[in-house]
Amino acid sequence: MRLLLDANLSPRGVAARLRDAGHDVLALAEDPALEGLSDPHVLELASAEGRVLITRNSRDFAPIAREWAEAQRSHAGLILIWTLDHSQFAAIVTGVEHQLEVWPSQEQWRDLTVAF
Numbered sequence: 123m124r125l126l127l128d129a130n131l132s133p134r135g136v137a138a139r140l141r142d143a144g145h146d147v148l149a150l151a152e153d154p155a156l157e158g159l160s161d162p163h164v165l166e167l168a169s170a171e172g173r174v175l176i177t178r179n180s181r182d183f184a185p186i187a188r189e190w191a192e193a194q195r196s197h198a199g200l201i202l203i204w205t206l207d208h209s210q211f212a213a214i215v216t217g218v219e220h221q222l223e224v225w226p227s228q229e230q231w232r233d234l235t236v237a238f
Contacts, residue, residue, distance in 0.1 A: 123222050126168040128177035135211030148173060161186055165197055174199035174231045176218055178208055187235045199231025203238060
């Protein structure tokens, strides 16, 4: 699965584990050129690259997802993490993997927003 981790998720703690599981992961925190992107631009980047965006910034991304849906603007998928602290790496990876098992094809993620 093609994934984009928002800057609030650890490249070592989360991205590395998802890569080890076979996923193609772009982590914003690993690329200084992507530092400081606004939230709407992060979702645009994920959409342009066909990546499911994973973020702990649910408070800001939930309204953005709603705005995109109301504007009939398509995205490549969004996973909102509401309940876990950024340091709970194993729990985050387990939660993401569970969502990817429920919707195992990249196409199933088109315009899908899920939360855990």
